[in-house]
Amino acid sequence: MARRLFIDGAAVLVMAAYFAIRPTIYRDGLLALVSPRYRDRASRILADMAATLRAWVTGQILAMVIFAASTAAGLWILGVPYWLAFGLFAGLAALVPFFGTIVSTILPALFVIGPGNWLQVMAVLVLGIVVHILGSNLVVPWIMSRTVSIPPALTIAGVLAMGTLLGPIGLIVAVPLLAIGLVLVRQLLHEELYGEGAAFQPAVLRPSRARRPPPLPTAP
Numbered sequence: 001m002a003r004r005l006f007i008d009g010a011a012v013l014v015m016a017a018y019f020a021i022r023p024t025i026y027r028d029g030l031l032a033l034v035s036p037r038y039r040d041r042a043s044r045i046l047a048d049m050a051a052t053l054r055a056w057v058t059g060q061i062l063a064m065v066i067f068a069a070s071t072a073a074g075l076w077i078l079g080v081p082y083w084l085a086f087g088l089f090a091g092l093a094a095l096v097p098f099f100g101t102i103v104s105t106i107l108p109a110l111f112v113i114g115p116g117n118w119l120q121v122m123a124v125l126v127l128g129i130v131v132h133i134l135g136s137n138l139v140v141p142w143i144m145s146r147t148v149s150i151p152p153a154l155t156i157a158g159v160l161a162m163g164t165l166l167g168p169i170g171l172i173v174a175v176p177l178l179a180i181g182l183v184l185v186r187q188l189l190h191e192e193l194y195g196e197g198a199a200f201q202p203a204v205l206r207p208s209r210a211r212r213p214p215p216l217p218t219a220p
Contacts (some may be wrong), residue, residue, distance in 0.1 A: 023050070045187045052179050064091040066139055067131065072102070074127040078120060080108055090131075096171045099159065101132040105119075150178060 021025060027046050034042040072087020080086065086108045094101030105128030112120050158178040162170030 014049075041187070041192065045183065048183050048187060049180050052141070052183050053176055056176055060095070063135070063139065064094045067091050067094045067101075067135055070131050070135070072094050072129070074131065075108060075124065078123050078127065080112055080124060082111070086111075090128075094135075096159065099171065101128075101135075105129060105132060150175065152180065155177065 003109060028044075030046065031039055031042055043071065045100075046056070068087045068091025071090035072084050075086055077081035084105070089107065090104035093104040105125065109121050109124045112124060159171055159174040162177065163172035164170070166173070
């Protein structure tokens with residue numbers, strides 16, 4: 001399990017590095033497969049996907065830093081050994097929504113069970129719960145609402161589905177893949193098929209608002 005996770009994670013990082021270094025090669029290759037009639041639309045979709053992923057990465061990194069710093073500071077105050085390592089782990093675990101926060105809360109509590117200080121164990125659990133409740137309900141929604149807005153229930157369903165299909169790596173790539181899917185929904189379904197306007201709004205995934213009909217002309 002750990003070996004597969006390491007190999008898959010390394011493969012994802014290498015592919016992401018290649019995409020980041022020379023993105024135009026892959027963009028032009030994909031556009032070459034599209035009919036010239038729809039190439040302009042395909043170019044806008046790819047640009048929207050790139051902007052959305054950049055926004056998600058920015059918001060995710062900021063959320064990870066906040067989780068890591070708050071957890072490490074709290075564990076240091078409570079006198080938990082290896083508080084910095086647990087804080088960094090909490091930041092990395094934030095990559096996996098909901099489920100990662102549970103693991104990063106329980107792990108330091110299990111570490112301090114050995115000495116038998118149950119008051120400290122309860123304090124560590126309360127710290128993890130408070131940090132992740134405030135982070136998940138206030139900090140992360142505030143950050144993501146300004147980058148990529150995805151409904152929480154849809155996020156959980158996406159994580160469960162991708163975890164079943166792809167294993168541990170699916171837990172990490174579930175949210176960005178879901179964001180890309182929502183780009184396709186907005187660009188192809190709402191704008192192309194439903195004709196709700198071709199306004200290009202990169203890096204923002206918000207519910208489509210019904211457009212008001214134009215006002216009737218007044219009689220002269």
